[in-house]
Amino acid sequence: MADPTTDPEISFTQIDVDLDVQDILLTASQHDIPKLRRLVRTQSALPDASNVKDPETGYTPLHSAIAACEADTETGTDDAKKQEEHAELLKSGAETVRFLLQEGAIWNDLDNNDETPGCLARRIGATELYDMIVDAGVRAEMLLSRLEGYEELSDGDDEEEEEEGEKEEGAEATQTEVEAEVEAPELVDASETHDVAIATSTGERLANPSVSNTGYLDSSLNITTDRILDADQNGVMMSWESSIMKKSAQNLLPRPGLKVLNVGHGMGIVDGFFQEQSPAAHHIIEAHPDVVVEMKKRGWDSKPGVVIHEGRWQDVLPGLIESGETFDAIYYDTFAESYGDFRDFFSEQVIGLLEQEGKWGFFNGMGADRQISYDVYQKVAEMDIFEAGFDVEWEDIPVPKLDGEWEGVRRAYWVVDNYRLPLCRFMD
Ligand SMILES: C[S@@+](CC[C@H](N)C(=O)[O-])C[C@H]1O[C@@H](n2cnc3c(N)ncnc32)[C@H](O)[C@@H]1O
Incomplete structure (x- = not known):
């Protein structure tokens, strides 16, 4: 088997991947949607380009786009101009977040600071971005909960079932896409594992998947x-x-x-x-x-x-x-x-x-x-x-x-x- 530390071909591939990841994260932070679209859809060879992660910070493109919206709190001579610039930044940030969510970005992936993109938006006071992430979370959870009901219905063995089985496979893929690392509450989560959605987990006071x-x-x-x-x-x-x-x-x-x-x-x-x-x-x-x-x-x-x-x-x-x-x-x-x-x-x-x-x-x-x-x-x-x-x-x-x-x-x-x-x- 080839050794990535000595095989130059493999090392170059790894370097390419790292550069791709950094390029996507930087472009997300610059709110450059046309370039981001190119990178995410065509140029990058990465399988899930809208959910790449920076190895040091754990930032995803969503984290990067939101972090770039943090207001400059140093007071200066031209505060009105600063405010205007910040409003513009928030606007382009919102457009970038919308684009990334449409591209399948996960709403609740955790960075190395244990923050989801929404936590980050809330911490820097970017309310509009926070609300967008909440809405994305609701859509993902509703989808999971509907899929759960759908799976419960489809355990027969007739032809229709076979068709449904195929759809289910697709559904599972979608589910994986929306699943992330944040703990999934139910009516309160006691779990120490990072789980997914309320629709699929069980738990403590409606919560912990490890407690039945x-x-x-x-x-x-x-x-x-x-x-x-x-x-x-x-x-x-x-x-x-x-x-x-x-x-x-x-x-x-x-x-x-x-x-x-x-x-x-x-x-x-x-x-x-x-x-x-x-x-x-x-x-x-x-x-x-x-x-x-x-x-x-x-x-x-x-x-x-x-x-x-x-x-x-x-x-x-x-x-x-x-x-x-x-x-x-x-x-x-x-x-x-x-x-x-x-x-x-x-x-x-x-x-x-x-x-x-x-x-x-x-x-x-x-x-x-x-x-x-x-x-x-x-x-x-x-x-x-x-x-x-x-x-x-x-x-x-x-x-x-x-x-x-x-x-x-x-x-x-x-x-x-x-x-x-x-x-x-x-x-x-
Ligand atoms: C969080 S405690 C309720 C606290 C209560 N509200 C109080 O004011 O003290 C939950 C209770 O629900 C009970 N419980 C759990 N599953 C139940 C079930 N399926 N049916 C009835 N009771 C259940 C538990 O044994 C526990 O006593």
């Missing part, structure tokens, strides 16, 4: 007064979320005498706030045996109006729907479930359980370990919620400082400053 719901339910938990950890030290629930739970409960159950269903008891924080509203009926579904033991120890089975359903919501809810139970408020906050599970929950179950004027909500932790992921997944969820026939209102509430909270927890699953609290109702 059945694996989690079979494992034993460490339950203390201020947290629940799973067997791998992933945070299942933590007491810092109390203000979020309080506001969620108050929004969903504004007065006494209503009927509420809570899916996922955890530490019983949200259920405690529901109880304060003296509900007429208070159903709780909890699947983990350790949590069920703990909740009974704390007397939950004898609290007013409380009915405990032991088991997974997937198994419990069809029976509740069949028996004609309906609720004024429904809250969903589970652990180690996929985004697909969550979507099934609201599009298949909530419809049969919610009173016409009722409200439902969920713990919105999708992508909360990175602002851009949080923004992308909020939009993805919003679109799916609309599609299922609901309106959603969002309210930003500040999250307390969490500096000391993560000691002993495998991964900080919350990084963003504000919690975006959802409140959903049937569309008019």
Whole structure:
């Protein structure tokens, strides 16, 4: 076999590749779209020219195009002129970003500073560019989520299936194109691996691909007064979320005498706030045996109006729907479930359980370990919620400082400053 360190032909090829990469990155930073088009489409022999990476910085063409838009913050004599020049730079930057995205640039590739192009745009205050990347992320995630549904449908063996199989291969290629290194949230990711999209991953509080719901339910938990950890030290629930739970409960159950269903008891924080509203009926579904033991120890089975359903919501809810139970408020906050599970929950179950004027909500932790992921997944969820026939209102509430909270927890699953609290109702 040829040795690249001694074989001159191979070394020259490597040098050519390196020069090509540098040329593409430089051209992207200069916002020179005609030259970039030539390089990406024809001149470069690189297989995926719009996603090349600088070995030192990890910059992709998207990173380079955005980094070049950073404002010169030194104040000078001609600030108005500087501002004008910067506006021009942002304009050409936006055009370059649009071009690169059209050419298949990955929206969430990480550079060596652990930043996606969107993180970089946000850090330098390039809002328009940030929004473009968020939109690209939403498109990629929606595509993945549709492909996931498509793959689920296509596992027969007739002729149509064969045709579909061919399409699937194409689909996989597209999926690979849009997949990148950033952690894929679900309703919060505990994973340490860099994964892809909510559509395909499973996880912690709708998150971590390394945690499956059945694996989690079979494992034993460490339950203390201020947290629940799973067997791998992933945070299942933590007491810092109390203000979020309080506001969620108050929004969903504004007065006494209503009927509420809570899916996922955890530490019983949200259920405690529901109880304060003296509900007429208070159903709780909890699947983990350790949590069920703990909740009974704390007397939950004898609290007013409380009915405990032991088991997974997937198994419990069809029976509740069949028996004609309906609720004024429904809250969903589970652990180690996929985004697909969550979507099934609201599009298949909530419809049969919610009173016409009722409200439902969920713990919105999708992508909360990175602002851009949080923004992308909020939009993805919003679109799916609309599609299922609901309106959603969002309210930003500040999250307390969490500096000391993560000691002993495998991964900080919350990084963003504000919690975006959802409140959903049937569309008019
Ligand atoms: C994050 S905790 C809920 C925290 C709760 N909101 C509170 O205020 O304390 C998630 C809970 O959902 C439960 N769970 C996980 N998967 C479930 C499923 N499929 N059905 C019902 N409960 C589930 C977990 O055992 C855990 O107790």
